Amino acid sequence: MATLNNPFVIYGYKGSEYFCDREEETEKMISALHNERNVTLVAPRRMGKTGLVKHVFAKMEKQDKDIKCFYLDIYPAKNLDQMVGMLGSEIIGNLDSVSQAAMRRVQEFFSKWRPTLTIDEVTGRPTFSLDIRPSEGRETLKQIFEYLGQSGKRCYIAIDEFQQILDFPESGVEALIRSYIQFLPDVYFVFSGSQQHMMEEMSLSADRPFFQSSSMMTLSCIDKEKYLDFANNFFKGQSRAMDEDTFEYIYDVSDKVTWYVQAILHGIYEHSKDVIDRQLVDDVVR
Ligand SMILES: Nc1ncnc2c1ncn2[C@@H]1O[C@H](COP(=O)(O)OP(=O)(O)O)[C@@H](O)[C@H]1O
Ligand SMILES: [Mg+2]
Incomplete structure (x- = not known):
């Protein structure tokens, strides 16, 4: 499977490397x-x-x-x-x-x-x-x-x-x-x-x-810690990182629904802002 430009898949299944937990x-x-x-x-x-x-x-x-x-x-x-x-x-x-x-x-x-x-x-x-x-x-x-x-x-x-x-x-x-x-x-x-x-x-x-x-x-929601690890693995490639507080915020905003979490992560990955914080989450959601 070809490497994806955006690893946070929001449509379909693209292989185990893009699948969290x-x-x-x-x-x-x-x-x-x-x-x-x-x-x-x-x-x-x-x-x-x-x-x-x-x-x-x-x-x-x-x-x-x-x-x-x-x-x-x-x-x-x-x-x-x-x-x-x-x-x-x-x-x-x-x-x-x-x-x-x-x-x-x-x-x-x-x-x-x-x-x-x-x-x-x-x-x-x-x-x-x-x-x-x-x-x-x-x-x-x-x-x-x-x-x-x-x-x-x-x-x-x-x-x-x-x-x-x-x-x-x-x-x-x-x-x-x-x-x-x-x-x-x-x-x-x-x-x-x-x-x-x-x-x-x-x-x-x-x-x-x-x-x-x-x-x-x-299926209940994906474990928070595992999800954050999964996300940071990809953000590392962009020399960025997400802290626990920000991920917690994403889980609040998304009601822990996998598709919505993925969509926010997808938006953040696309966004070039260096620091990943609540403000960026708000910008992406809007
Ligand atoms: N474990 C996972 N890791 C990463 N993305 C996932 C995972 N499970 C689902 N997704 C993504 O979330 C979206 C919704 O998942 P889907 O399997 O279609 O939900 P359902 O069939 O329950 O409606 C899909 O776009 C999929 O890419
Ligand atoms: Mg389905």
Whole structure:
């Protein structure tokens, strides 16, 4: 990964060197998945759920070349068919290396949905899209899971913004997914979402033991001392430093929300003023 001009990332996950702490949470999630447990990650928006999931997957894929991790953000999905379409594009084609044999397998498995292969112009990565007609979602989902099952590979699937299924016009989506999951021999899931809605989903869920049998995780704020160390590591490169008092102030102003803390640090890093103090924080926030 190229070195970033501004190490305080405010959008997406850019690698472990730009990721602060979350060591315990990382270990906990990896351990749960490694021991064949699904994970439910619930925390307020912008605390770092997506970042953590990507960090965990990057680490796992680095440690074990034989596994496959799939990440899906279903925030844009408006119904089951759209979610299944997204799942299909993420999984199909990324499961196997793109060989002739793999292509044939996809064509055979999904012939009903006329899979088309497109090469992503930016990444050069081949992706398949399926032509899912309205209300074929359920059937396609079954097929996708069967495809995973016969791959013989250990797979991990993260479904981010999972609370989105509450807004789907179809009912019982969670129950549907759950019914498949129980029979998938070597596929484990991370469901992540924002507090209120996920909690709602869990209490609505007919079979709450499903959620209870998965490992529940939440995210609180990042430890202050560790965060200050992380920040100063980068400010050192600019021959600057931040003192505890100033960082304390940032934590006050930001309500300890990771995204907001990052945004302030990002602004300070961009600012050329020599001394990092409360005044500079105010200037950046304004
Ligand atoms: N541990 C971390 N270290 C540094 N930046 C982080 C960390 N966790 C999250 N961020 C940053 O904070 C922002 C919000 O995190 P995100 O994972 O998108 O939150 P959520 O998914 O909970 O809404 C992202 O831009 C991300 O770059
Ligand atoms: Mg997120």
